[in-house]
Amino acid sequence: YASNGNTKALNSAEEELWxxxxxEASDIVSEESFLSKHLNIYILCHGSLEHALGFLLANKLxxxxxxxxxxxxIFLDALRSSRKLIESxxxxxxxxxxxxxxxxxxxxxxxxxxxxQACQSYRVSHYLWGRGRKTxxxxxxxxxxxxxxxxxxxxxxxxxxxxxxxxxxxxIGETAVVGDNVSILHGVTLxxxxxxxxxxxxxxxxxxxxxxxxxxxxxxxxxEGAKIGAGAVVLMDIPSKTTAVGCPxxxxxxxxxPSKLK
Amino acid sequence: YASNGNTKALNSAEEELWxxxxxEASDIVSEESFLSKHLNIYILCHGSLEHALGFLLANKLxxxxxxxxxxxxIFLDALRSSRKLIESxxxxxxxxxxxxxxxxxxxxxxxxxxxxQACQSYRVSHYLWGRGRKTxxxxxxxxxxxxxxxxxxxxxxxxxxxxxxxxxxxxIGETAVVGDNVSILHGVTLxxxxxxxxxxxxxxxxxxxxxxxxxxxxxxxxxEGAKIGAGAVVLMDIPSKTTAVGCPxxxxxxxxxPSKLK
Amino acid sequence: YASNGNTKALNSAEEELWxxxxxEASDIVSEESFLSKHLNIYILCHGSLEHALGFLLANKLxxxxxxxxxxxxIFLDALRSSRKLIESxxxxxxxxxxxxxxxxxxxxxxxxxxxxQACQSYRVSHYLWGRGRKTxxxxxxxxxxxxxxxxxxxxxxxxxxxxxxxxxxxxIGETAVVGDNVSILHGVTLxxxxxxxxxxxxxxxxxxxxxxxxxxxxxxxxxEGAKIGAGAVVLMDIPSKTTAVGCPxxxxxxxxxPSKLK
Numbered sequence: 001y002a003s004n005g006n007t008k009a010l011n012s013a014e015e016e017l018w019x020x021x022x023x024e025a026s027d028i029v030s031e032e033s034f035l036s037k038h039l040n041i042y043i044l045c046h047g048s049l050e051h052a053l054g055f056l057l058a059n060k061l062x063x064x065x066x067x068x069x070x071x072x073x074i075f076l077d078a079l080r081s082s083r084k085l086i087e088s089x090x091x092x093x094x095x096x097x098x099x100x101x102x103x104x105x106x107x108x109x110x111x112x113x114x115x116x117q118a119c120q121s122y123r124v125s126h127y128l129w130g131r132g133r134k135t136x137x138x139x140x141x142x143x144x145x146x147x148x149x150x151x152x153x154x155x156x157x158x159x160x161x162x163x164x165x166x167x168x169x170x171x172i173g174e175t176a177v178v179g180d181n182v183s184i185l186h187g188v189t190l191x192x193x194x195x196x197x198x199x200x201x202x203x204x205x206x207x208x209x210x211x212x213x214x215x216x217x218x219x220x221x222x223x224e225g226a227k228i229g230a231g232a233v234v235l236m237d238i239p240s241k242t243t244a245v246g247c248p249x250x251x252x253x254x255x256x257x258p259s260k261l262k
Numbered sequence: 263y264a265s266n267g268n269t270k271a272l273n274s275a276e277e278e279l280w281x282x283x284x285x286e287a288s289d290i291v292s293e294e295s296f297l298s299k300h301l302n303i304y305i306l307c308h309g310s311l312e313h314a315l316g317f318l319l320a321n322k323l324x325x326x327x328x329x330x331x332x333x334x335x336i337f338l339d340a341l342r343s344s345r346k347l348i349e350s351x352x353x354x355x356x357x358x359x360x361x362x363x364x365x366x367x368x369x370x371x372x373x374x375x376x377x378x379q380a381c382q383s384y385r386v387s388h389y390l391w392g393r394g395r396k397t398x399x400x401x402x403x404x405x406x407x408x409x410x411x412x413x414x415x416x417x418x419x420x421x422x423x424x425x426x427x428x429x430x431x432x433x434i435g436e437t438a439v440v441g442d443n444v445s446i447l448h449g450v451t452l453x454x455x456x457x458x459x460x461x462x463x464x465x466x467x468x469x470x471x472x473x474x475x476x477x478x479x480x481x482x483x484x485x486e487g488a489k490i491g492a493g494a495v496v497l498m499d500i501p502s503k504t505t506a507v508g509c510p511x512x513x514x515x516x517x518x519x520p521s522k523l524k
Numbered sequence: 525y526a527s528n529g530n531t532k533a534l535n536s537a538e539e540e541l542w543x544x545x546x547x548e549a550s551d552i553v554s555e556e557s558f559l560s561k562h563l564n565i566y567i568l569c570h571g572s573l574e575h576a577l578g579f580l581l582a583n584k585l586x587x588x589x590x591x592x593x594x595x596x597x598i599f600l601d602a603l604r605s606s607r608k609l610i611e612s613x614x615x616x617x618x619x620x621x622x623x624x625x626x627x628x629x630x631x632x633x634x635x636x637x638x639x640x641q642a643c644q645s646y647r648v649s650h651y652l653w654g655r656g657r658k659t660x661x662x663x664x665x666x667x668x669x670x671x672x673x674x675x676x677x678x679x680x681x682x683x684x685x686x687x688x689x690x691x692x693x694x695x696i697g698e699t700a701v702v703g704d705n706v707s708i709l710h711g712v713t714l715x716x717x718x719x720x721x722x723x724x725x726x727x728x729x730x731x732x733x734x735x736x737x738x739x740x741x742x743x744x745x746x747x748e749g750a751k752i753g754a755g756a757v758v759l760m761d762i763p764s765k766t767t768a769v770g771c772p773x774x775x776x777x778x779x780x781x782p783s784k785l786k
Binding site (some may be wrong): 064066133138145151153167171189192197213215217231235248 | 290293294296297299303304313321361363364373374375376409410411426430431445446447448449464471473474475491492493494507508509
């Protein structure tokens with residue numbers, strides 16, 4: 001298969017992960033029979049992670065006016081068409097399992113983490129936005145906000161290996177860009193100043209960690225590997241590998257000579 | 263019609279807005295057939311904005327024990343009886359379309375913005391509260407908090423032309439007063455100190471902007487046109503046309519000589 | 525009955541409270557016929573608070589793959605088996621009625637306060653966690669976060685007489701401990717630093733009040749009766765009966781000589 005094409009072909013690490021997920025699901029069913037229907041419908045009756053995840057998200061985002069079968073085929077279509085989407089989902093799963101001490105299995109993440117579910121739903125809305133289906137993308141954004149309490153504009157760009165931990169209250173604006181391997185806690189805002197239209201939201205580089213309730217406002221850059229403390233309000237560029245805390249945020253160390261993280 | 267009476271009569275600008283909304287809905291159906299049922303049920307099959315909005319809100323707030331048809335007739339009854347309610351809805355719609363760069367159409371706002379939906383639901387609960395149906399008003403408040411993540415006490419007073427942007431986590435207490443043309447971002451609290459009962463919540467005057475995650479606590483006044491920064495914690499009166507930032511909040515400029523906004 | 529055993533026997537104060545709740549429900553039905561079905565299904569058709577609450581929570585947390593009847597029997601089983609669970613529920617109800625000026629009746633709290641509902645659901649998940657049913661406990665945690673916007677790890681320990689006011693966005697981590705008679709406003713985080721596994725979350729002693737949007741991060745102790753201001757970010761131990769405000773938080777008074785609360 002072509003790793004950079006638009007193909008749904010999986011590499012062997014991805015195929016192995018799906019086998020692991022099925023094994024986890026079977027183990028749960030053996031140990032907790034009450035969850036048998038839950039695990040069967042969401043994991044075990046599906047032939048691939050793409051089918052399982054597409055079904056789960058469609059099921060959660062459906063409503064009396066948005067048919068779940070139709071949503072499922074929209075989700076599957078996106079997941080089958082974009083190699084980048086697939087890679088992002090697998091990278092997210094691995095990052096969450098690795099970084100979050102409360103994540104005890106892949107299955108737990110897929111079934112129980114609304115941050116993961118919201119992020120993958122956003123990825124589909126972003127795919128639709130990029131193909132001109134903007135109205136549908138916005139309807140999905142709205143349902144994601146209602147169901148998962150996470151409001152990500154479908155035009156925002158988010159890399160892979162991203163962890164949205166707890167996730168309630170996250171808001172990410174239209175022109176925000178988030179790099180790879182970023183961790184974003186609940187209550188985080190990547191917002192605009194409200195003074196202008198156009199490119200008005202933050203650019204978050206690779207490996208950044210943003211603590212609970214932090215707000216990053218305006219078209220500012222948070223450099224690679226920087227850490228933003230819980231509750232910080234960031235209104236300026238943050239150099240890479242530095243830490244910003246406080247409201248308004250200041251660099252730990254000093255602005256001209258900030259403490260660099262090792 | 264009488265602009266200050268309790269009549270549902272619409273003025274011509276309001277009638278025109280409904281025609282625009284229907285046109286937007288038809289355009290969406292032509293372009294995205296998946297949304298045809300969604301738009302028909304929520305917009306196109308209704309004869310007026312009041313019917314459409316009443317139906318949409320009743321549908322979203324209904325539950326296994328709160329019948330959607332009965333809720334619909336409660337909503338319609340409120341919308342038919344109060345000219346003030348109708349004026350507020352139209353003013354909110356116009357303000358959101360004007361102020362929020364992400365709001366591309368009235369239809370988008372009505373269907374997708376949980377801040378708008380929560381605010382209009384609150385307006386009905388406030389109407390019911392004022393007519394002595396306090397228990398029902400509180401049941402609605404609870405459903406609004408569950409469905410839209412916005413918790414506004416039905417006794418709170420909120421003016422018209424108000425924008426609740428993103429809206430997750432907003433809390434507005436029983437004796438709070440919010441003026442006209444106020445913008446309130448997600449995560450904002452207009453709360454009490456917990457030390458006392460009675461009149462214990464903030465008074466927000468016309469044209470104020472309150473940034474994401476800001477908390478305004480106690481019976482303080484935020485003067486006309488003031489701006490409260492993201493994450494600010496306001497425990498004192500804020501003069502009109504000034505900006506307050508930080509935790510606890512201080513005025514930009516100085517307290518005795520704050521920078522006035524132009 | 526044995527007050528310290530695992531028995532469901534109620535004391536007379538608890539039995540009296542249930543009679544009061546039923547009376548409140550009857551009064552509501554007389555005054556607001558629209559709520560007749562709501563009150564009958566959630567309160568009046570049940571023989572005890574345990575049955576009523578178990579049914580209500582099961583009903584709200586059920587989904588297309590989690591059967592409400594099965595959930596109901598899991599909830600009832602927990603409520604019947606643990607005297608501690610029962611005592612906590614009654615103590616929570618009394619504390620909320622006493623402390624929250626917006627809580628006009630026990631019935632209002634049970635039916636309408638998602639903080640109360642989330643807390644009692646967490647108590648059941650904690651019971652299941654303690655009996656080795658960890659996967660089921662985590663599935664409940666996830667549903668509680670989706671439905672009530674409150675994310676409490678089932679391993680966290682929470683005392684009795686606790687008020688979660690408004691509740692949207694509350695996050696409490698795996699190794700957090702919360703004492704008796706604590707009040708926690710919406711948007712509060714009891715989180716980890718992300719730097720380590722193991723015992724990594726705050727210990728909140730009896731009688732603490734934590735304001736809206738405050739974050740307490742790391743394995744720190746907040747001493748008995750301390751107050752944490754809205755939006756405060758607490759990264760250090762807080763002595764008992766002191767107040768901490770700001771981001772990062774400092775003690776009111778001074779660190780070595782903080783103002784003691786009377």
